[in-house]
Amino acid sequence: MTHSYFATVAKGLEEIAATELETFGAQDIQTVFTGVHFTGDQELLYRVNLWSRIIFRVLVPIAEIQCQNSDQLSKNIQNIDWRDYLTPEQTLAVHCTGTNYNLNHTHYTALGIKNAIIDQQREQTGQRSSVDINEPDLQINAHIENDRCLLSLDSSGGSLHRRGYHRAMGVAPLKETLAAALLDLAQWTPDLPFLDPCCGSGTLPIEATLKSLDIAPGLYRSKFGFQKWHDFNPELWKKLLNEANQRQKFSLDAPIFGSDADRTVLEEARSNAAFCQIEEYIQFSRKQIADLEAPSDRGVILCNPPYGKRLGNNQELALLYKQLGDVFKQRFKGWTAYILTGNKELGKQVGLRTSRRIAVYNGSLPCTLLKYELY
Structure with a gap:
């Protein structure tokens, strides 16, 4: 019906x-x-x-x-x-x-x-x-x-963005649903290496890994609203759960990297990945932006650096954005980079020509996803 x-x-x-x-x-x-x-x-x-x-x-x-x-x-x-x-x-x-x-x-x-x-x-x-x-x-x-x-x-019984793995959260984490949408907007596919150099508590690398391994995000939830309804069909639900478990892959088509300068948030990222039982698939590392090197000759960079609304101050952040632009230009030829920012002035500090600007909302905050083709 x-x-x-x-x-x-x-x-x-x-x-x-x-x-x-x-x-x-x-x-x-x-x-x-x-x-x-x-x-x-x-x-x-x-x-x-x-x-x-x-x-x-x-x-x-x-x-x-x-x-x-x-x-x-x-x-x-x-x-x-x-x-x-x-x-x-x-x-x-x-x-x-x-x-x-x-x-x-x-x-x-x-x-x-x-x-x-x-x-x-x-x-x-x-x-x-x-x-x-x-x-x-x-x-x-x-x-x-x-x-x-x-x-x-x-029917959901609670917002589906709550996958369950955000037991440990950074100061300003992305919603899981927004992170997944950003991967789509960045046209990232599992055959491309992925890097988030400001990974915080790991939402973007984790969502990329779940997508790459074809893991249903709902598998991490203990219950849904429809399971208490009068017409709940447990046999149908069991069939779909079995199907989802059988679809899961156990190897990546391309590597996934997440780095951050903050040791504490990296531990949170590893803890979140461990909850999903995917920590072995993500290469987390503590790294300053200045120390970044391209791990391959092509791939997608996607990051959500602080933009002054909740973290940092604008003078320090301007230096961070400039550094991102310099490192991308010098060391990531052949890659495509995306930066999500809610601050137009900081976005200008990247110093690279954007090939596309995509309007996005992070909660109620209007943001822009800046795309850079790195030649």
Whole structure:
């Protein structure tokens, strides 16, 4: 049976997510702001949660109701038979986005939806579900737009960017989903050597290794929201897990390097890689930018150096960016380099001509991915 789904993504990554969904077999793909609509069967829903490297959550719409005010919202919530989705023994949580004139506080709107659901349960059974905001059995997403409320179930049960390996984090780590998207934007493929000379806690090299070894990022998660649903198919899920385990490779097509001048964050990077059981595949080393040497005659450099918003000061960072440009130019002929920065002035200090400038958001911060062809 075909269902409609909605994938939430970071701002600016909608098209990359749509391309990824297409590779999974999704149909009727349509991008909107910070999201992608698509259709597919239950197997596709499970597969996207298990394999997506870009998406935050996969929502399953169940109803669209009128909500001009709180009374109408509550009445229409109770017109839905929640026994189809929830038993009083199960916990729930409601997350709300969007507002209208009368429903202008998302927290209170979510509270009203929760109350309407448990009031129905009390009338039907004399019992009610408890609220668990951290690990609910059923996560309900309500999106208000004008006088309509779209109700969806969160099949992911927590953002998919949380792979689980960030037990040890640097001061300003990239989200795993953004790191995976940057690899796509940099057009890196596993047959090319990869280097991150400012690797911090290792997110970019780890994501590159997971991609190169064809490891499903969802294998590191202990649970998904859909596993508590009434229609959960354990045999189908077991089949997909077995398929993912069988696909995993045990050798790289090209080497992956991560270096940093900070001994502490390198230990964090090694710890994160060890959690994924891929530490043997990444060549981590403590190295100053001035000591970098090209490990091969071609490859891709991708790095996220500090850009003054959370780390360092601009004078020191200007020297770092200049040094990156000098070392790239002198020692990495034949490579392609990418620098993600949220500071235009620092980007100018690289001193190399960009062949492309790609707008990217790191959270809410507008950034630019600078591309350099090194001849």
